[in-house]
Amino acid sequence: MSAIVWLNGAFGAGKTTTSAELTRLLPGAHVLDTEYVGFMLRHVLAEPAPVRDFQEWPPWRALAVESIAQVQRFLGGPLIVPQTVVVRAYWTEIRDGLARQGLTVRHFVLHTDSATLTRRIEDDTVETGGRQWRLDHLAAYEAALPWLRAEGTVVDTTGVPPREVALRIAAATEAVTAG
DSSP: OOOEEEEEEOTTSSHHHHHHHHHHHSTTOEEOOTHHHHHHHHHHHTTTSOOSSGGGSHHHHHHHHHHHHHHHHHHOSOEEEEOOOOOHHHHHHHHHHHHHTTOOEEEEEEEOOHHHHHHHHHHOSSSGGGHHHHHHTHHHHHHHHHHHHHHSEEEEOTTOOHHHHHHHHHHHHHHHHHO
């Protein structure tokens, strides 16, 4: 399978952990975190074009698409992209850009209830610096849920171990690839 497995969802839904599990389940899978594209652009674009989120920069979206396409072609196999995208226009631009590159995108939305999400963010001991930023973006995720449900396969992560979430996604991904 040489599809892109896009893991979307609120910050704290389990995208990073699920990505790691998926690499063990999908032969030849690799993770590409497109946030690093945003980090790369910050020192160049922050001064002339300040934004609240690097996804607002058109170059981020174009470079994310190109990075995904280039890395997938180089590595082959499935490429897992754990990236929250809650602005529908941005998602459409990315999805269509990947399609123009000839890539199939399997879009999964990892979802959990608000209380669990808030608890996961507040209890996170790894990314403590981004805690408030993540909490501040929960409303945008909730507002995006209607279109996310229409555009992706929702996977409930409430009370489900990451390995089980990854098994469900792997099974869905392989079924689509085989069928």
